Amino acid sequence: MSANTATKKMNKHVDLTGTSTGYKVFVVIVLILVSIFFLFPLYWIVTGSFKPQLEITSRVPIWFPMEPTTDNYARLFEHPAFLWLFNIVFISGMAMVLTCITASLAGYALAKKRFIGRAVLFTIIICAMALPKQVIVIPLNQEMTNIFHLNDTLWAVILPTVGWPFGVFLMKQFAETIPTEILEAARVDGAGELRTFMTVVLPMIKPGIGALAIFTFVNTWNDYFLQLVMLNSEEVWTLPLGIAKLQGEMSSDFGLIMAGAALASIPIIVVFIAFQKYFTQGIAMGAVKG
Amino acid sequence: MEQNTAAAVKPKRAKKPSQTSGMSRALVRRETISAYCFLAPALVFFVAFVVIPMFICVFYSLFDYSLGGINGFVGLDNYIQLFQDPVFHKGLINTIIIVLVAVPAVTAFSLWVGSAIYRMNAFTRSFFRCVFYLPVVTGSVAITVVWKWILDPYNGILNQLIGTNGYNWLGEGKTALACIILILFTTSIGQPIVLYVAALGNVDNSIIEAAQVDGATKLQVFWKIKWPAIMPTTLYVLVITTINSFQCFALIQLMTRGGPMNATMTIMYQVYDSAYRLYDLGYANAIGVILAIIIAIFSAIQFKVAKTD
Structure with missing residues (x-):
């Protein structure tokens, strides 16, 4: 604290934006320190997963x-970890595909069609998004058990994820940027509704679909509460759930747990970094214009 | 029905006469039918897995529903029991503490980071944005289990570093909630930072430059120009952070299970606890309904305050 004020006073040099160099240095130092704090858990997961029991x-x-070992991973694969990995990839991938299809169709209609009940529908969607998602999970479980008989299957996680209206909202934001004139022109040229959508709308909302895809994938992967409530048997568990x-069973075997945590988080981090551009764009789009 | 159509179309007609002046009722009907065809797949999922569960939630909250099935209609008994339940009181207080500490801290810190990095070069900016988003992507389970190790009384690095060997951070009521809030903080600031960087980048630079030419200080530029311009983002950040803090679950379930002595019990955790440990589903749904109402009130207050500012 005192160092900060001291550097501020010492530094008379001020640039055009009114920021002194001292303050800038202070900002960078704080940012780096905080970054280390944020990166540390990830570092600890990865290094911990290679530590022998004695070092743990x-x-x-x-x-x-000091003596890296893959022993923790070997013990992890004594459990059906590959199956859990497959389950979570399947759930996230399926939810992603279905969400992108339903949301881009619905988002386009909400943004570009003038139809009866549009305002009401949009209000309902906004209100639903403000509701706590987790509150409906327990009644959802009852519904899955008693009505759809899908309890304890992967679909019990996939279907509710697709129903969440954020995707529709996001795609509506993207579809609004399509100039209405182009749609009119397609109609005048005699293109049907579906053809207009496939050939005119779809190419224009592609970045939006990219954003929604990555967003849905990452969020589904990490939706622990839904997985916990819906999936009971070991063979339908997901990697995070596993x-x-x-x-819970062996809370002191940190090496094993870290190996699992690494396996559960590294793939999703790689996906995130690869598609970071779409991701940040999607987050910004969902809010700034909303 | 027909009159509704005319009313719905009228304001648009006034705005863009060239596009809709020729729009007959038949055309509106055609548009409506095709629109609902496009909406149908999403609506099926939305109604089946969001709207119906909401009604089930309210419906079951009025029943005595336990492991053996529904034991009859009890009216508001679950709610009355709720308001006399000391665990619920503790959970309510803890939840409010979490929200009142985490939401301002997340908002202020992400705004600070956002303003610090949005004018940096593209690489540095996306580096920092990535770093702060990583805990979100890593996932609550992985983050929680590693923190559990870090905070472990004997094998954890925190005690080894600061020399408090054997101190059980999560086993003591005083520190358990603070640890939960700190970890919640690290997993919450990613999205607000992305939002603030985008919003600050959209502030009109020419106004800022004009103000600086007129001798405005950095603080004046911030409060008079940037702050009003990013107000919608701040509002959004407040609302999503509040909703997320209310729903904080994985952290508590994996670290403390609401303990010690309900020191980290929250409303959200009690919903789960009532349903899956005590098998009192009617009661769990009643807590869920109350949680939804509390969140709605909080969001409404934030809208109100932010709008009048």
């Missing part, structure tokens, strides 16, 4: 695995 339970900090259950 050590009473002094061991910053880096790790959570393992942690």
Whole structure:
């Protein structure tokens, strides 16, 4: 604190934006320190997953695995970890595809069609988005058990994810940027509704679909509460759920848990970094214009 | 029906006469039919898995519904029991503490980071944005299990570093809630930062430059120009952070299970606890309904305050 004010006073040099160099240096130092704090858990997961038992339970900090071992991963795969990985990829992928299809169709209609009940429908969607998603999970479970008989299957996680209206809202924001003149022109040229959508609308909302796809994939992967409530048997568990259950059973085997955490988080981080551009664009689009 | 159509179309007609002046009722009807065809798949999912569960939630909250099935209509008994339940009181207080600490902290810190990085070069900006988003992407389970290790009384690095060997951070009522809030904070600021960077980048630069030429200080530029311009974003950040803080679940379930002595019990966790440990589904749904109402009130207040500012 005192160092901060001191540097501020010392530095008389001020640039055009009114920021002193001292303050800038202070900002960068704080940002780097906070970044280390944010990156540390991830570093600890990855290094921890390669540490032998002795280093895990050590009473002094061991910053880096001295004798790296894949023993933790071997013990992880004594459990059906590959099956759990497949389950979560299937759930996230399926939810992503279905959400993109339904949301781009509906978002286009909401943005570009003038129809009876549009205002009411839009209000309902906005209100639903403000509701706590997790509150409806327990009644959803009852519904899945008693009506659809899908309880304890992967579809019990996929279908509710597709129903969540955020995707429709996001696609509406993107579809609004389509100039109405182009749609009129397509109609004058005699293109039917579906053809207009496929050949005119779809190419124009492609970045939006990209954003929604990555957003849905990451969020579904990490929707722990829904998975916890819906999936009971070991063979339908997902990787995050499996790790959570393992942690409950053997809470002191941190090496095993870290191996699981690494396996559950690295794929999704890679996906995120690869599609970061779409992701940030989608988040910004969902809010700034809303 | 027909009159409704005319009323719905009229304002648009006034705005863009060239497009809709020729729009007959038959055309409106055709548009409506095709629009609902496009909407149908999404609406089926939305009604089946969002709207119906909402009604089921309210409906079951009026019943005595436990492991053996529904034992009859009890009216508002679940709600009356709720308001006399000391666990619910504790959960309500903890939830409000979490929201009142986490929401302002997340908003202020993400605004600070956003303003600090939005004018940096593209690489540095996306680096920092990525770093702060990583805990969100990593997932609540992975983040929680690693923190559980970090905070472990004997094997955890925190105690080893600061020399408080054996101190059980999550086992003591005083520190357990603080730890939950801190971890919640790290998993919450990613999205607000992305939003603020985008919003600040959209503020009209020429106004800022004009103000600086006229001798406005940095603080004046911020409060008089940028702050009003990013107000919609702030509002959105407040609302989503509030909803997320209310719903904070994985952290609590995996770290403390509401303990010690309900020190980290929250409304959301009690919903789960009542349903799956106590098998009192009617009661769990009643808590859910109350949680939804509380969140709606909070969001409405934030809208009101932010709009009048």
